[in-house]
Amino acid sequence: MDHSIQNDFSSLKEHYHLTKDDEKLLLEMRPLIESIMEDFLDGFYKFIWGFGKTANFLKNEEILGRHQGEIRKWYLNLFSGKYDINYFLKLYKIGEIHVQLGLPTHYVNAAFNYVRVFTLERIRKNCIKTDNLEVRLKAIEIILDINLDVLTSSYRQEEIGRYLSLSSIEKKLLGFLKKASSYFNYLLAGALVLVAVFAICLFGFDVFLLFTKQIAFEKGILTVLGSLLILWAAIELIHEEMNQLRGGKFAIEAFITLAIAALIRKILIFSLSPSKTTDVVLYGVLVLCLGISYWLMVGKIYQSKK
Numbered sequence: 088m089d090h091s092i093q094n095d096f097s098s099l100k101e102h103y104h105l106t107k108d109d110e111k112l113l114l115e116m117r118p119l120i121e122s123i124m125e126d127f128l129d130g131f132y133k134f135i136w137g138f139g140k141t142a143n144f145l146k147n148e149e150i151l152g153r154h155q156g157e158i159r160k161w162y163l164n165l166f167s168g169k170y171d172i173n174y175f176l177k178l179y180k181i182g183e184i185h186v187q188l189g190l191p192t193h194y195v196n197a198a199f200n201y202v203r204v205f206t207l208e209r210i211r212k213n214c215i216k217t218d219n220l221e222v223r224l225k226a227i228e229i230i231l232d233i234n235l236d237v238l239t240s241s242y243r244q245e246e247i248g249r250y251l252s253l254s255s256i257e258k259k260l261l262g263f264l265k266k267a268s269s270y271f272n273y274l275l276a277g278a279l280v281l282v283a284v285f286a287i288c289l290f291g292f293d294v295f296l297l298f299t300k301q302i303a304f305e306k307g308i309l310t311v312l313g314s315l316l317i318l319w320a321a322i323e324l325i326h327e328e329m330n331q332l333r334g335g336k337f338a339i340e341a342f343i344t345l346a347i348a349a350l351i352r353k354i355l356i357f358s359l360s361p362s363k364t365t366d367v368v369l370y371g372v373l374v375l376c377l378g379i380s381y382w383l384m385v386g387k388i389y390q391s392k393k
């Protein structure tokens with residue numbers, strides 16, 4: 088850890104206006120915190136279990152048990168009244184461990200929301216008769232904010248560290264690639280809109296053929312249905328691209344959906360012509376393969392979300 092981080096720690100109390108009186112009040116509340124500890128822990132794990140991927144981190148009973156012990160200590164230490172450099176170094180280390188585990192910073196932020204709401208509510212209830220209730224609540228807010236600041240500073244340091252370790256050419260290249268990829272994304276979005284427009288034209292053309300009786304009625308209906316399917320898949324692709332432009336991930340399975348839609352359209356059309364039986368079978372096999380790929384991909388994504 089470098090010197091500037093240590094300096095940051097010593098100015099933290101100053102920046103958050105944590106006074107000696109606040110420290111004394113926090114220590115005074117410690118017995119009360121001990122008495123509500125079990126409720127706190129119960130609620131904490133129920134709360135973080137709702138994050139979805141919690142089980143990927145707290146993988147087994149042993150790790151969970153260890154974490155419960157650590158959280159118990161951490162929560163009690165919030166009310167130790169002694170917030171020196173060792174206290175902050177320990178907090179920083181906790182943050183670093185979370186970073187190394189790849190724990191999303193959002194999980195820590197959200198967990199803090201539980202800690203804040205639970206603690207303030209319990210103190211309000213139990214200290215309603217004390218004349219300095221508001222000062223107590225303010226002291227809790229301050230120590231929680233300081234904790235969150237230090238715990239998440241490891242995340243910021245990691246990001247900054249990763250960026251600073253790049254050479255100037257690498258940084259320039261990174262900047263250039265970022266810009267280029269965002270331009271290409273807009274280009275792709277434009278091309279997808281064009282595909283959707285073509286799909287609408289195809290739909291219009293199929294309807295036209297049906298109404299002008301240039302195509303048998305049965306075949307006409309199936310063709311129209313096929314072009315609608317393609318239009319729907321193209322719209323799905325545009326949705327995915329919009330997601331990516333908003334900063335999300337592009338779901339590659341949308342492309343598979345489009346390919347399946349196009350093949351189904353072919354099958355619908357060919358199924359009426361007896362001479363194209365082998366084509367229909369071939370297209371069927373292709374749809375099956377794409378279907379299996381789609382299923383594998385979506386299954387994997389679903390599993391990683393669990």
Ligand code: HEM
Pocket residue numbers: 135138140141144145146150153154157158161180181184185188190194195198199202
């Ligand atoms: C208020 C928020 C949190 C606090 C204060 C906290 C605190 C801690 C502490 C004190 C440790 C032990 C660090 C050490 O070994 O020195 C730890 C480790 C760990 N934390 Fe957290 N944590 C929080 C949120 C979470 C969440 C939300 C998850 C998972 C979803 C999580 C997963 C872990 C894991 C997997 C470890 C390593 C456990 C081990 O192998 O010993 N933490 N955390």
